[in-house]
Amino acid sequence: MKSKKTTKNEIIIKADNLFVTVSPHIKSPESTAHIMWTVNLALLPTTFMGLYFFGPLAGITLVLSIVSAVAFEYIYQKALKKNITINDGSASLTGLLLGLNLPPSVPFYIPIIGSFVAIVITKQLFGGLGYNIFNPALIGRAFLLISFPKLMTIWKEPTSAFIQIDAKTSATPLGILKEEGLTKLIEIFGDTTNLYIQLFVGHRAGSIGETSAIAILIGAFFLLYRGYITWHIPFSFLATSALIAWIFGGKGALFTGDPIIHLISGGMLIGAFFMATDYVTCPTVKNAQIIFGIGCGMLTMLIRLKGGYPEGVMFAILIMNCFAPLIDRGFKSKPFGFKKTEKK
Amino acid sequence: MQTFKGGIHPPDKKELSKDNPITPQKAPKKVLIPIIQHIGAPSKIVVSTGQTIKKGELIASPEGFVSAPVHASVSGKISGIIDYPTPTGRMVSCVAIENDMTEEWTTLKDNPDYMSLSPDELKAKIKEAGIVGMGGAAFPTHVKLSPPKEKPIDFVIINGAECEPYLTADYRLMLERPEEIVQGLKILMKILDVTKGFIGIENNKPDAIRVLSDTTKSERDIKIVTLKVKYPQGAEKMLIKACANREVPPRCLPMDVGALVQNIGTTVAVFEAVRFGKPLIERVITVTGEAIKEPKNLYAKVGTLISDLIYECGGFKSPAAKVISGGPMMGFAINTLDMPITKGTSGIVALPEEELLHVDNFGPCIRCGRCIDACPMGLMPNMLSIMSEKGFYEETKEYNLFDCFECGSCTYVCPSKRPIVQFVRLAKSLTKP
Incomplete structure (x- = not known):
């Protein structure tokens, strides 16, 4: 290294141990951890509404779910002598999403088992963050739903109070819609307007985080505004579902279904904005994302209208997860100036 | 405003040096002139140790068509021919000249009536002057100006985008020497026999756009194109798309769509070569970065050591952790300041520790797209x-x-x-x- 000094002005041109790397030499401040924690933050409104409607038991479920998800990630990485990455917020996000998708009053072991399946089996055994094929939180929930069908379908009536613990159980709006039809659902809520309002605000039975449409939308718009998700998947998912609900959702005649009920009930919104948009398990090319969203919408409505379960968002997203790499391949982005060579 | 699809918006950091006019560099005591400063065959040294040489004299002549001559940038005595590192990391034979400080030029051939020369004569002058692309790639300009017959050129684009953060050399040239840029462009248009010329400038340089628009007011064939501020707007293919809406197909060259792109600095060098017969021995270079005490746009002699240029800018105000030859997006990080600048060096950017983002362990791809x-x-x-x-x-x-x-x-x-x-x-x- 060179060093030159003058006594007069003390001009320093000494430079030792310069870093030499491949270009580019500047990088954006964005990081994986920042993205993950921001998504965690965007789920706060719906988390809060869940606590408000379902009380402290829901809070315990959420805490158990998050803590066990982070703990399983730590234990797994420690045991296999890998880098500990619990600070990147992805395990916490999986735990939170799993918790929000559980019924409010499940026994304590349910979120723990769910987190184990999500983190260890679905995420880490497939290679950790970035390599999992399926959305970990959804696999966790699917495993629970199939293994504990009874426990996973006990829905508490929302209470709007923090103290009430022995709440009544009731069916979810989608359950009622499936078993007894729209007329019965409107009868329970009084009239159609009240039904919409209650569904929108979230005063209804369901999973902890899926009841309040408005809370989910607040978080979703925050993510859209920050550019962490784009419109492609949520829009195509919701538009497809609405269209199918309108065409085939009615009793008897075509084009008599009620798309709004389908959009704001069940896991549709949280699924479309927070689950289907999971970076790792959705396609990366924008056109492919639209196909992915359409597929999710079609499968969701197929299950809701014709399947055995009242709700189909979870299975729809998981099925489409399998196809994500394939759709990506099909819609491989075309290099700059490509069309002109084709014409030759 | 015209642009292309994709791209990024890094902080441009041009405010560090953009308001500092081009200042001639103080004569260096010694220069080390690399004999390969271009893409193509190395030039052959035609001088020997001990010889006295004048400024602008030939020291290495081209070998083959894709090659370029190299000239002395100071007058003085050749003290040796030694292998030295260059910014790209390659060891290159360099002709070392001890400056006698007389700044004595070799005889140059003046051409006041240059526009009456034939395209071939113009091209010969550009070749003689050793002009190469001064944006960084350093491809010999006379080769670029000789497209095969079956690929006629429709228009010339002058690249005033300067989309690399930090760099302001082209910006200062546009402000201070607009007339020469326009004349250089007209020479290029004459050589290629085209009637359409564009000067593409990013929208963050409104004064450059204004100055060049004023200069070209009476030129009907030349259009100033305002470009969106976005990196890499100055990449050839992106620039052609933005200015002329033509897409260069994969693995093809700009000439396949009838386009030819030249850098601002190159265009000025072309003018000087044709008008005054001046070889390419000096260029504008931005010495900047948060670690530099007084960032400057220097009119520097090819072969000057980077340490001399940094000395002239007041040295480092904080310890430099990384020094880049070129811009921070595509430039080369260098390991020592004891290295000469070449015809293709557009800037020296010195960054302190806090501007660097160290990546010891990069993470897995999260497929965010x-x-x-x-x-x-x-x-x-x-x-x-x-x-x-x-x-x-x-x-x-x-x-x-x-x-x-x-x-x-x-x-x-x-x-x-x-x-x-x-x-x-x-x-x-x-x-x-």
């Missing part, structure tokens, strides 16, 4: 990096590996800090196109 949106070439950098990381070099070709020109946009936006460009270069070096 930011790199796909940023890639100006419409590639999938995520797939390229994953495949290259796992050793599937051949398979990267399915994802158009060789269309990547390593602009670094993907690596800039990657939240997992993956060294995508590095993976791409690795794959490129281990496969054949």
Whole structure:
């Protein structure tokens, strides 16, 4: 290294141990951890509404779910002598999403088992963050739903109070819609307007985080505004579902279904904005994302209208997860100036 | 405003040096002039140790067509011919000249009536002057100006985008020497027999746009194009798309769509070569970065040591952690300041520790797709990096590996800090196109 000094002005041109790397030499401040924690933050409104409607038991479920998800990630990485990455917020996000998708009053072991399946089996055994094929939180929930069908379908009536613990159980709006039809659902809520309002605000039975449409939308718009998700998947998912609900959702005649009920009930919104948009398990090319969203919408409505379960968002997203790499391949982005060579 | 699809918006940091006029560099005591400063065959040294030499005299003559002569940038005595490192990392034979401080020029051939010369005569003058692309790639200009007959050129674009952060050399030239840029462009248009010329300038340089618009008011064939501020707006293919809405197909050259792009500095050099017969021995170079005490735009002699230039800018105000030859997006990090600048060195950027983002352990790809949106070439950098990381070099070709020109946009936006460009270069070096 060179060093030159003058006594007069003390001009320093000494430079030792310069870093030499491949270009580019500047990088954006964005990081994986920042993205993950921001998504965690965007789920706060719906988390809060869940606590408000379902009380402290829901809070315990959420805490158990998050803590066990982070703990399983730590234990797994420690045991296999890998880098500990619990600070990147992805395990916490999986735990939170799993918790929000559980019924409010499940026994304590349910979120723990769910987190184990999500983190260890679905995420880490497939290679950790970035390599999992399926959305970990959804696999966790699917495993629970199939293994504990009874426990996973006990829905508490929302209470709007923090103290009430022995709440009544009731069916979810989608359950009622499936078993007894729209007329019965409107009868329970009084009239159609009240039904919409209650569904929108979230005063209804369901999973902890899926009841309040408005809370989910607040978080979703925050993510859209920050550019962490784009419109492609949520829009195509919701538009497809609405269209199918309108065409085939009615009793008897075509084009008599009620798309709004389908959009704001069940896991549709949280699924479309927070689950289907999971970076790792959705396609990366924008056109492919639209196909992915359409597929999710079609499968969701197929299950809701014709399947055995009242709700189909979870299975729809998981099925489409399998196809994500394939759709990506099909819609491989075309290099700059490509069309002109084709014409030759 | 015209632009292309993709790209990024890094902080431009041009405010460090943009208001400092071009100042001539103080004469260096010694220069080390590399005999290869261009893409192509090395030039042959025609001088010997001990010889006295005048400024502008030939010291190395081209070998073959794709090559360029090299001239002395100071007058004095040749003290030796030694191998020295250059910014690209290559050891190159350099002619060392001790400056006698007389600044005595060799006789130059003045051509006041240069526009009456034939295209071939003009081209010969450019070749004699050793002009190469001064944006960084340093491709000999006379070769670029000799497209094959079956590929006629329709228009010339002068690249005033200067989309690299920090650099302001072209910006200062546009402000201070607009007349020479326009004359240079007219010479290029005459050589190629075209009637359409564009000067593309990014919208963050409104005064440059204004000055050049004023200068070209009476020129009907020349159009000033205002471009959106976006990196890499100054990349040839992106510039042609933005100015003329033509897309250069993969693996093709600008001449395949009838376009020819020249850098601002090159255009001025072309004018000087044709008008005054002046060889390319000095250029405007931005010495800047947060670690430099007084960032400047210096009119520097080719062969000056980087340490001399930094000395002239008041040295470092904080310890430099990284020094880059060129811009921070596509430039080369250098390991020592004891290295000469070449015809293609557009800037020296010295960054202190706090401006660096160290990536000791990059993370796995989380498939967020930011790199796909940023890639100006419409590639999938995520797939390229994953495949290259796992050793599937051949398979990267399915994802158009060789269309990547390593602009670094993907690596800039990657939240997992993956060294995508590095993976791409690795794959490129281990496969054949």
